[in-house]
Each structure stands twice: as C-alpha cells, then as structure tokens.
Amino acid sequence: MATILVVDDSASMRQMVEFTLKEAGHQVMVAEDGQVALNLAQGASADLVITDVNMPNMDGITLIKELRALPAYKFTPILTLTTESTAEKKMEGKGAGATGWIVKPFNPEKLLATVNKVLG
C-alpha cells in the first residue's frame, strides 16, 4: 500500500505506530528524531509522514520545514502527533507546513482512520 515515515523519540510510540501501520499493510520507515528522519527522507520517498513535535536533536517543526524544502516532499501529507494541551504547537506545525495532526492519546483504530483519510 503506502510508504509511511514515522518519527517519534519514544520507542513505545514508535513501535505501536509501526506495528499498527504494518498490520494494515503499509511499508513503514521509522526514525527516532528529526535529523534521522530527514536523512531517511533524503534517500527515499514516502507517501505520508507522521512526526512527533518534541524531540531531541531536531524537533518536528524543524523537520517539517526541512521536508517541505525537498522537492519530493512538497505536497506529501505530513501529520504531527500532538497533545491537546499544546494548541499553539498544533498551529506551529501548520505554520511550518504540516497537513494536519493526530491528537494523543490515540488508539490504533484512530490512527488508521486518520491515515486512510489522508492516503485516500
């Protein structure tokens, strides 16, 4: 189906998202921070990027800006993983070029529903 790049510094989140997406038949690339994700993205294309906002080395906001500067990711849907408490961060993500967001906590069903919505 689709190739999805998942970026989160939390191993449990990463595993959960990766597992869920793989179960649904997607190809998944994972990265533990923005820098790693950017390096991956430069070498391969993805149909969707799901990224956490707060991460060491390179945060999600910087990652989105960097990705949008790459021709291959100009129109790629990018979703941020965000918590309700950070309404500003939601908007910051949009400002940097994010397509939308997935609000934490989420369960696998919600994740897949959102992903399917974007992938069409």
Add this chain to the structure above:
Amino acid sequence: MAIDIGQFVQTFFEESLEGLDVMEAGLLALQPGAADLEQINTIFRAAHSIKGGSGTFGFQAVTGFTHVMETLLDQMRNGRLEVSGKAVNTLLESVDCLREMLVSLRGNAGIDEERVGELRVQLEQLLEQNQPAVGKAAPGVSPPQQSAASQPAPPALGWRIAFRPHPDLMHRGNDPVRIFRELSALGELTATPDYRQLPPLAALKPEDCYLSWELVLHGEASAEDVTEVFAWVEDECDLQIEPLTAAFAAAPPDLLEPSTAPADAPKAKASAEEGQQGELVLERRNSGERRQVERRTPLAAADSSIRVSIDKVDAVINLVGELITTQSMLSALGADFEMSRLDKLHEALDQLDRNTRDLQEHVMRIRMLPVSSVFNRFPRIVHDVSGKLGKQVELAISGEQTEIDKTVIEKIGDPLVHLVRNSLDHGLEPPDERLRQGKPETGNIMLNAYHKSGSIFIEVSDDGRGLNREALLRKGLESGLLKPGEEYSDEQIHDLIFYPGLSTAKQISDVSGRGVGMDVVRRNIQDVGGNIQVASQAGAGTKITICLPLTLAILDGQLVTIGQDCYIIPLLSIIESVQARPEMINRVAGRNEVLRFRGQHLPILRLYELFGAKGAVTDLQKGLLVVVEADGRQVGLFVDDLLGQQQVSIKSLEKNFRRVAGVAGATILGDGRVGLILDISGLVRINNAVS
C-alpha cells in the same frame, strides 16, 4: 480493540523509567535562578513523552499527573515561571512519585492515590502562584467550530458549505478531493465549483488552488462532524457552514448535475475501501485477542530485559561464524583422518579452543551493563541527604562506563547506597568543623569504578574525619572480638566495622545507623562473590574498596582431589599452597591443629573429614595445604593433590539438589563428572564454629 497494544507496554515502562532518570538528572543539574534552557527542554521532553505514552496505553492517572508537571515545565521553559529551588524540589518529588506509580502499575499493584493527590496540589499551587502573570489564554476551540457548534441541534436536512481554499492550501499536503471524500462519507454530497478566481493561463501557478466550491451535504451529519472534516484547513480557507433551509434542500440534486461526478466518484471508491477495511479490522481483532491471551502471563510477572548494543550482538554473530568455519574444518579432517594429519587436527582444536573462549567472553559481555546505571542515582541521594544534614558536599563520579554483570549490578546498589550515606553522615564533617580543621567547607565524596586483573573494583571515598581507631578498639575489646594486651594493625581494627553491632555512631540519625550495618553490606558483597576492604586515615578520610567478579556464571578455579572426588577452590581466594613439614604443624590444646605460616598460626581444616570422603590422604605430610582467605581470615585446607586450573561454569546446587554447608555450587568437569565448588567463607565459618 482491534490491535493489541499490550505488547508495547513493557517498552513504555522501560522508556518512561529511563525518562524519569533523565528528568531527575536534569533537575539536579538545574541552577535555580540561572536555568539552562536546553536543560529544561530535555526535562520537558521526557515528561511530555511519558504523558503521551501513558495516555495511549491507558494509564490515565499517570497522564493526569504528568500533565501538571509538563505544564509547570512548559512555563519554566517559556520563562513564565521562575526556576526556584522549591519548584525543583517539588518536581523531584513528583519524579519519585511517578516512578513509584509506574513500578506499581507494571506490577499490577494499586497506586498511592493520597501521595499523588498531595503532590498534585503542590504542583498546582506553584502554577497558581504564577497565574496572574500568565492569564488564561487558552483559545483551544476554533472560531468556525464555535459558530457551527452554537447552532441548534442538527436539523435532519443537512448543510450548505461555502468552501474557498486559499491558493496555498495544497502546499501543506492538503487536498480538496480528500475533504470531499470525507464529506461524502457523511451523506449525499453535491459540489458546485466556482471558477471565477482562475487567472489567465500565463499567470496561473500550477501548484496553487484557484477553485472554490459550494457544497451541499444532505443527511443527518452533526455540525461537529462537518467542522471536523475541515479542522486541518480552517486557517487555509474561507469557510461558511450553514444548516440547509427547507427550500434549498428541496431542490433536486440533479439540478447541479455537472458537478456531482467528481464528488461522487471518490465516494464510491471510499465506500468500496470501507468494505475492505472492515474485513481487515475483523481479522486483526481475532489475531489481536489471541496475542492478548498469550501475553497476559509474562506481563504480570514484569519480565526484565536488558538493552544490548548492536555491536555486541554482531561480535557474537561473527564469532559464531568463525566457530562454524572451525567445525567444518574438523569434520573435513574427521571424514578421512590419517595420522599424518595429526598436526592439522591439533591446529584445528587450538582454533576451537580460541573460538570457544572468545565466544564465552563476548556472550558474557551481553549481560554486562555500565556501572553508571547504579552510579546515576547518587547525585540525587547526595543532593537530598546533604541538604538534610546541612553539609556541603561535592560528588565526583568516575569510571561509570565500566561494565559489570547485570546480576551483580542489581545486588550492589543497596550496599553502595549504604556506604555513600555512611560517608555523608559519619565521614564528612559539618562545614564549621571542616573549617576548624583547615579543610575546605565543601566535603568531597568520590565514586570510582575500574577493571583490574579480571575483577571490577568500586571505590567509595571521602575526605572526612576517617575512622575512629580508639572507639573501634574499645568496642572490639568490649565485644571480645579483640583480646586485651595484643597488638593490632590498623587494618585489623578498621575491619571491625564489618562486624555486627559495632556501630560507633554516637547517635542514630535519620540518614544512617539504623541497625542495618556494614555486616549486611559485607554479606551482600560476598553473596555476589566479591569482597570489601576499608582503608582510613584519621582526619584525612576513608576509602572503601569493593572487589567484584566480572560475572557470576563463570569462575576461575583450582581443581583439587580429595579421595575419589574432584573439588574446585575459587582461585581468587587462594593465597598459597604448601606441603607441610612436621615442624610447621602444631597442636593447640591437644586437639586443634594449626599451621605455622609466615609468622601466623592458621587453623587446618581436613576437608575429607568434613565431606566424609573415602580413600583420601590422611597424613598431613603426604597431602597439600591450600591456604585460603575469606572475611579477612585465613585457613589451611587439607587436600590430597592439586590438579589444573581452569574456568568452570557455576551450576546452582540448591536448585538441582539442596544447600550443602561449605559448598557454593557445582560444575560439570571435562570428563563428565560433577565437581563441587567450595564456599570459602562458608568453610571459614564452619571452622570458627568447630573451634
């Protein structure tokens, strides 16, 4: 739940506990008043991850509690809240509390609601004090949603939506077609495009969106459902959502014929996919349930795991590769062996020996963890305890990358805490006393770890007042451990601190001296096959050195024979082996034999008597005496003969048979026989009991 996320819960616990360590270290490093922003950010991120994970895995209590911590940290990092000593301490306590919550949850135990509640109130108070400056600026709900949500209950007719995307809508990966597809899942959708904003072809930017749409959605969708569809683009378009009036709704959809096609086509596609999706979900649910059942038992037992760097695993795989090469070499040799190729066989066997040893070493390394996992808790302990005692203390840690077997690490944590607390409480003087002694006000505690000749050494040292020789001597005499009139070396007297009931602390404080003494520390260290020594100089400080084996699974042993059997003496405890001459043997009180050895008289333990071995050498001059040391005492063990030295793997006798006094374990020897491994400190105790 279609997908079982229980399998990731262990990971969540592990990373959260690690995150708490990060938070703790970060908080300890924070200088109140002059906080490093990146430092706060790191702490914040850790809290944020724990909060996100706990919500996902259904630990609401953790989410709620972490949320307050996170809010506090967020205000600190934005400079809206002062980084005060009080706030840092409250956060440190919260870290402790959170750690307890996680550990309880992992063990399926209840959490201490009262403590959580109390701390939460304290955290909220810190936030409230700050409230006027912050103001309640939480816009949260977006304007269009408000306007739509304030409409009366959803009319059954549907919605009319004016959707005018900004030209850059697609630059963020959004797509009007996706929005239409979602809307058509809510009801019957008709879309009328408006081309009026389309520029002349020369001015048209192919990446921009110039179209807008008039959408009509028939059906019972609620206002929330409709606004939700536009949530991601509400700032990238002009949007009006109105309930359908009866007049408009009555208009037959086919009046808008030309535009229905693009909207309907995706709808069909979407619903076809929905069908597939449904099946998929069903399948997953079944397999998910199975997994859940399988996982339940191990989860409840809170299985422990270690993180191993990939380098270590790769090294093992490499060695297995070499082993396979050697094995194929040997089988080739064995297929048509002739004596002329004996050299080759020896060569291959040497190689096998090398491979096995390397493999053993590298497999052991998998179990090794850096001692930093224990050392890391000390900055916090020193911070807390020195504050309580009113002492100024600087902690220096070195060698924290030294690796030790995981089991050993788990066992030395508590003894080390005890030693450090002792140094803080009894070793280091209060600032005024230090000044009087001509020392700097701030006392020093050093933790050091290093490798030396196959063992790990851990040192805990301080520059405090040192051990009180006179007090120890007095106590030793009172308790009868020392005999009046004899001369004792400093080492012998300092060693008394390891005997039960010999605490010289004048008063029992909150910090240490509560009966669990140095004897327990020594026993714990001995339990993992190590030993502990103290060196002290009055007025200059005390240094305690712990020597630990690299691993608990393998031991360097000296093989000895007693009668028909083979026994193993741990090489580390052997001082020397001697053949006794008649003049070296004395009898004390007509019964106890002693060996005169380097100016000392050592008790002799005839092992064949102890173990009831038949056919053993009984004449002291015909056998050998192995002088061993444990707990600072030496004894001569009488054996028939010495065989070779070799590494033996330790098997538990208790697990396979039962506990035997004087025996630490067993091993399988090269010829398949069982060899018993002697427990030297056990034997020394037996000897004491006999005499």
